[in-house]
Amino acid sequence: LRPRFAIIYDPVVSLIRRVEVFQAKYPKWKLRVYFLFYKDSMEEQRYLLDLKRESESFQKLISEKATLVFTETPTLSEGNA
Numbered sequence: 001l002r003p004r005f006a007i008i009y010d011p012v013v014s015l016i017r018r019v020e021v022f023q024a025k026y027p028k029w030k031l032r033v034y035f036l037f038y039k040d041s042m043e044e045q046r047y048l049l050d051l052k053r054e055s056e057s058f059q060k061l062i063s064e065k066a067t068l069v070f071t072e073t074p075t076l077s078e079g080n081a
Helices: 013-025 042-066
Strands: 005-008 032-035
Touching (some): 005 013, 013 042
């Protein structure tokens, strides 16, 4: 099965991420993706809110990772046995 078109009428971030993974996995297959939803609709607002949450989560993850403190513990090979 080699789809050439994908029409998404319920914009869900997880589905869109799956399509992105599919495109990354099969770069030679030119897949055209179309989104169908009304402008200023509840579906659009929900999708934009989900994208915002996803972005904020990644930003929080990046900032938390930047502030992590790693401590070194001596290993057996360093003579502390």
